[in-house]
Amino acid sequence: MPAAASVAAHAAAALLGAALALALLPREFLLPEAGRPWMPVGDAAQHIVAQRYFLRDPAWHWPPLLAPHLGTAEGGTNIAFADGIPLLALLLKAIAAWLPAGFHGIGLWYGLAFVAQPVAAVWCLRGSGERRLVPALGVALAAASMPAWLNRYGHAALTGHFFLLVALGLYLRLARRQGAAPWAAAAAVAVAALLAHPYLAAMVLALLGAVPLTWLLRRDAAAAGTALAGSGAATAAVLLVMAAFGYLGATGEGGYGQFAMNLLAPVWPHRSGLLAGLVAAEVDATGHGGWEGYNWLGAGLLGGLAAAGLLRPRAVAATLRRHGGLALVLLGLTLLAVSHRVGLGPAVLLDLGAVPAVLEQFRASGRFFWPVAYALLIGTAAVLARHPRRGLGAALVLAMGLAQFADAAPLRAALRDWAATRPAWTLHAPALRALFARHERLTLLPSWPCIARGAERDYAQTLEALALASETALPVSTMYVARWRGAPPACRDDERAAAPLAPGELRLILPGAVARLLPLVPGAAERCVAVGEAVACAAPPAGP
Incomplete structure (x- = not known):
């Protein structure tokens, strides 16, 4: 019977996730092909480009994530620095010969995340000891409706919140009983999270690091030592993969504190379906819009938290005591999310000035509240489900999930509309496709380091x-990358524009750079033609 209940709960969660994926994501989004009359946009375009170049290269390189034909002037691109979801890309490359032309796995990743999210939540809740079907359905609905997760639809890799639920489920099991197998699984999950996105790996390691803290606070030194070794091994595994796959030494733009979480964000009902109209925009004190710090918990979860506090205050206090290490880690993650520029509504209450350089790696610090939200969800569900009147407890968890699902309706609608968007190419796509087919390589101007900050048209x-x-x-x-190794890429567009056109080279100057760079091209009058608003230049074909 327990095995049957487990299968039923996880199957129901998977069906929920699959139904949502099929309802919200068009087929051509999930299974894309080249040659479409519309273009990808924003961060999704960056991810698509990275994966396509990686999949189309039949050779394997070192480091394993290198796409040498993408960003050739910079020595190729590590697709991890372009958020190309290496975890999925590595799997797809093994079967690339059987994939359609121009295929990429970015849309597929969204579908997988939709299925994995509620399944992981059910597995996590079972780690707390709650194994009944009705509470599982409630937590699956709530997890599939977490606002901070649904709101990430523009950034594919960061929809992998299921890693956080799996890590939290591992914590719950390891805080009860340890062994080599669960710690090996924990290391594998941490590495997989790294190959989805480094932010997720950092959060997973933080949750695993709560295990030795919890055992230490329980005054079990032997168990704390075992857990410390296990979490250390997981961290070592992540560092080893980072070294082997070329992550180490990478830097980005920095800006810790610019994209922090506002103190009001968890209770700020922007994009709420049940509290619609209360607020008109995200709360922000930093002047950067508040999107990265968006952490509305949802009306269902907030209602569940209130119910747990009112109906079972002693159980809440006992849970906090039993999982003291996790509580401390979650507090630390919250402080990291809030950052050294503490915002409350539109005002910065506290600015601590300069921060250690290591924190600059976490520019979008507001993301670090995500594990806190999931811990609140699972903890609330577990406390409510154990109400002395077991039927009432199960009903309360289901009600929390249903309310959370209803509250997330505007976010699902926004995701559906985004996935169905079909913006027309602004460049002359048919002519460029024909030119690309006749040439061996492309020099694209402006190059990424030369695009001025705020030049949105050039960027797009x-x-x-x-x-x-x-x-x-x-x-x-x-190629545009979020991070790079060594010094930032230098702007050399004048030099590249003025270089002699090589055989097989197509030099494409985009509209925003034509006036400045076209006069530098040798023989431009004879070798360059307009392609819409852009200009394409090429050497004359070789003679017979």
């Missing part, structure tokens, strides 16, 4: 050109 059209080139993985000179 560079990604657009890269997306077109990625359909056939034409070797291209530049």
Whole structure:
């Protein structure tokens, strides 16, 4: 009977996730092909480009995530630095020969995340000891409706919140009984999270690090020592993969504190379906919009927290005492999310000035509240489900899930509309596809380091050109990356524009750079033609 109940709970969660994926994500989004009359946009375009170049290259390189034909002028691109979801890309590359032309797994990742999210929540809740079907359904509905998760639809890799639920479930099991097998699983989950996105790996390691703290606070030194060794091994596994796959030494733009979580964010009902109209925008004190710090907990979860506090205050206090190490880690993650620039509503209450350089790696610090939200969800569900009147407890968890699901309706609608968006190419896509097919490599101007901050049109059209080139993985000179190793890429557009055109080279100057760079191209009058608003230049074909 317990095995049957487990199968039923996880199957119901999987069906929920699959139904949501099929309802919200069009088929051509999940299973894309090249040559479409519309373009990908924003962060999704960056991820698509990275995966396509990686999948179309039949060779394997070192480090394993290198796409040498993408950003050739910079020595190729590690797709981890372009958020190409290496975990999925590595699996797809093994079967790349059987995939459709221009296929990428970005849309597929969304579908997988929709299925995995509620399943992971059910597995996590079972780690607390609650194994009945009705509470499982409630927590699956709530997890599939977490606002901070649904709101990440523009950034594929960061929809992997199921890793956080799995890590939390591992914590619950390891805080009860340890062994080599669960710690090996914990290390594997941490590495997999790294290969989805480094932020997720950092959060997973933080949750695993709560295990030795909890055992230490329970005054069990032997268990704390075992847990410390286990969490240390998981951390070592992540560092080893980082070294082997080229992550170490990477830096980004920095800006810790700019994209922090506002203190009001967890209770700020922006995009709430049940509290619609109370607020008109995200809460922000830093001047950066508040999107990265968006952490509305949802009306269902907030209602569940209130019910747990009112109906079972002693159980809440006992849970906090029993999981003291986790509580401390979650407090630390909350402080990290809030950052050194503490915002309350539109005002910065506290600015502590300069921070250690290591924190600059966590520019979008507001994300670090995600594990806190999931711990609140699972903890609330477990406390409510154990109400002395067991039927009432199960009903309360189901009601929490249903309320959370209803509250997330605007977020699901926004995701559905985004996935169905079909923006037309602003560049002359048919002509560029024909040109790309006749040339061996592409020099794209402006290159990424030369685009001025705030030049949104140049940014968008560079990604657009890269997306077109990625359909056939034409070797291209530049690529946008979120991080890089060593010194930031330098701007050398004048030098590249003025260089002699090489045989097989296509030099594409996008509209925003034509006036400045076209006069530098040798023989531009004879070798360059307009392609819409852009200009394409090439050497004359070789003679017979």
